[in-house]
Amino acid sequence: MNNNILTAAKNEVETKGFLDIELDPSLDLFAAIERLKKEKNAVVLAHYYQEPDIQDVADYIGDSLGLAQQAEKTNADMIVFAGVHFMAETAKILNPAKKVVIPDFKAGCSLSDSCPPPLFKKFKEHHPDHIVVSYINCSAGIKALSDVIVTSSNARIIVESFPKDQKIIFAPDKNLGAYINKVTGRDMLLWNGACMVHEIFSLEKITKLKVRHPNAKFIAHPECEEPILRLADYIGSTTGLLKYTQQDDAQEYIVATETGILHQMMKASPHKTFIPAPPNNNCACNDCPHMKLNTLEKLYLCMEYELPEITMDEELRLAAKKPIDRMLEISKMAGL
Numbered sequence: 001m002n003n004n005i006l007t008a009a010k011n012e013v014e015t016k017g018f019l020d021i022e023l024d025p026s027l028d029l030f031a032a033i034e035r036l037k038k039e040k041n042a043v044v045l046a047h048y049y050q051e052p053d054i055q056d057v058a059d060y061i062g063d064s065l066g067l068a069q070q071a072e073k074t075n076a077d078m079i080v081f082a083g084v085h086f087m088a089e090t091a092k093i094l095n096p097a098k099k100v101v102i103p104d105f106k107a108g109c110s111l112s113d114s115c116p117p118p119l120f121k122k123f124k125e126h127h128p129d130h131i132v133v134s135y136i137n138c139s140a141g142i143k144a145l146s147d148v149i150v151t152s153s154n155a156r157i158i159v160e161s162f163p164k165d166q167k168i169i170f171a172p173d174k175n176l177g178a179y180i181n182k183v184t185g186r187d188m189l190l191w192n193g194a195c196m197v198h199e200i201f202s203l204e205k206i207t208k209l210k211v212r213h214p215n216a217k218f219i220a221h222p223e224c225e226e227p228i229l230r231l232a233d234y235i236g237s238t239t240g241l242l243k244y245t246q247q248d249d250a251q252e253y254i255v256a257t258e259t260g261i262l263h264q265m266m267k268a269s270p271h272k273t274f275i276p277a278p279p280n281n282n283c284a285c286n287d288c289p290h291m292k293l294n295t296l297e298k299l300y301l302c303m304e305y306e307l308p309e310i311t312m313d314e315e316l317r318l319a320a321k322k323p324i325d326r327m328l329e330i331s332k333m334a335g336l
């Protein structure tokens with residue numbers, strides 16, 4: 001393909017997706033994806049919030065920390081990131097020489113969007129004596145303004161690695177920040193951001209559900225609001241929640257996070273019952289509209305055409321890489 005056609009194709013796929021391509025309905029997508037993995041030396045990394053078919057075809061399924069660690073150590077030539085944009089961007093930051101593609105370029109994140117770099121830069125300038133700890137659910141621009149990145153599975157350990165009197169700005173998730181303040185006794189300054197999925201769980205409906213299922217354990221992701229977390233028997237990252245359901249001896253769980261994780265929970269413990277915690281709207285469960293933009297068809301197409309691709313300015317990449325490296329280093333030392 002000549003360069004002009006290639007640029008036009010890239011723009012088209014980034015803005016509209018693979019709208020004009022009709023797949024042969026008899027195509028076995030699972031087999032086709034396996035063939036492309038081999039042909040292109042590609043690895044498929046998927047977050048637990050992806051649809052079950054994508055999880056089943058992935059080489060690695062994990063939480064944000066696990067995915068970043070896998071992205072760092074992969075030998076593949078192409079990383080196919082079945083997750084949202086900031087996750088694929090993190091993989092690119094760690095692997096400048098590799099091609100990183102994402103099934104749908106529009107798979108963003110409300111939490112990441114709640115923290116625009118120009119506004120955050122001003123906020124940071126008002127607090128020059130604070131260091132910046134940022135949740136990985138943020139853009140490369142925010143990462144570049146941060147001292148260290150955290151995920152929901154290492155935030156506590158990383159915050160505790162700083163002296164007690166260290167002043168800290170925590171961005172962008174106010175709920176995770178408030179939870180970490182509570183468990184560490186810190187008083188971090190919180191950016192006012194939140195995840196659209198985790199902030200709409202209904203306290204009233206969950207309370208009623210707990211009454212109807214008195215033996216069920218209630219488990220929640222720390223992106224949930226404080227009144228919800230107060231009800232929880234266990235709070236943890238998606239990997240933490242999954243492990244808890246495998247190791248704990250209850251038979252029933254009410255799960256307050258995105259519903260995609262239930263697929264792995266049911267696979268790991270088929271004899272147990274998992275009930276998605278209800279949100280504050282008319283739906284019975286809680287899907288992330290960004291994560292669920294990715295489909296098996298788009299995954300296949302992005303591997304076949306190697307589009308849409310994550311690219312990044314080198315200066316920004318290097319600035320964003322420093323706090324990610326620091327996170328990976330501390331996590332390694334902590335055995336995570």
Ligand code: 13P
Pocket residue numbers: 062063064065137151152153195223236237238239
């Ligand atoms: P973890 O992957 O760290 O559990 O975070 C969940 C999430 O919201 C990712 O977008």
Ligand code: SF4
Pocket residue numbers: 049084108109110111112137195196197198258288289290291
């Ligand atoms: Fe972002 Fe929330 Fe979706 Fe995770 S679940 S990608 S934090 S909007």
